Amino acid sequence: MIHFEIWQYILLALIFIWTGCIGFGGAALSLPFLLLDKPLFWLPIIAWHLLFFSSITVSQRLHQVDWRFLRYTHSILIIPKMIGIFGLLNLPNNVLVIIVYCIILFYAITYIFNITRQSHNRLGDIVLLILGGYMSGTSLIGSPLIVAVYMRHVELQRLRDTLFVLWFILVSFKMSAFVVTGVDLQWEYTLLLLPFAAIGHYFGLKAHVSLIAAQGNNFKRIIGIVLALVIIIGLWSILY
Incomplete structure (x- = not known):
């Protein structure tokens, strides 16, 4: 078990509170702060948390899940997901971190300039799902592309529960790959x-919906700016 200094434990606590407040897309916003270390150290921890909170969230709401669309999209996501996991387990650490940082920087730019990722036809849906599946495999951050497709096809009242089931399935595949290949699952x-x-x-459930509704694009823009600054610092530390 790796030991950290007291100030590092405090920083980690704040990062994971931040992740929880953001919600089920929080992995994309916590990874920049964590990937200054080895990705395979942090990804199992985040994956365990996703499994735990997604299972609690939908355990009493399975009747709200759009199982038909879930089965359809999973058949498209599974192959790029596995390719992404293979890359995660075989790429050199610095190469993987740079790839993940570039993906997150792309998201940050779309938040800053309010660029909407949407699909308008079946081919567009498939492309976004393939990209989202691959990104989910490499780093657990493919949710924005996948959500863009689900928002077009799943009823609003069923969207959140359906996505949580999808995250549970995708993360389970990644954790299974970790077990098979002997990756330390960091349960401590x-x-x-x-x-x-x-x-x-807890606080995210209380405040997130109203915060987004009240501040709209300004809230996403602030998140994007913070992300971009973190990514630039991270890339600079790796490249120079």
């Missing part, structure tokens, strides 16, 4: 950081 740090992620989820 998972348990240590779980209460902080839970605090974030």
Whole structure:
């Protein structure tokens, strides 16, 4: 078990509270702060948390899940997902971190300039799902592209629960690959950081919807600027 300084534990607690507050897309906003270290150390922790909170969220709401569309999209997502996992397990650490940073920087730019990722036909849906599946395989951050497709086809009242089931399935594949290949699942740090992620989820459920509604694009723009600054610092530290 890796040991951190006290100030590092405090920083980690704040990062995982931040992740929980953001919601089920929080992995994309916490990874820039964590990938200054080895990705395969942090990804199992985030994956455990996603499995835990997604299972709790939908355990009493399975009747709200759009199973038909879920089965259809999963058949498209599974192959690029596995390709992404293979890349995660075989690419050199610095190469993987740079790829993940570039993906997150793309998201940050779309937030800053309010660029909407939408699909308008079946081919567009498939392209977004393939890209989202691959990104999900490499780093757990393919949700924005996948959500763009789901928002067009799933009823609003069923959207959140359907996506949580999808995240549970996709993350389960990644965790299975970790087990087969002998990756340390970091259960000690998972348990240590779980209460902080839970605090974030609690306050996120209370405030997230109203915050988005009140501030709209300004809120996303602030998130995008913070992300972009973190990514630039991270890329600079790796390249120079």
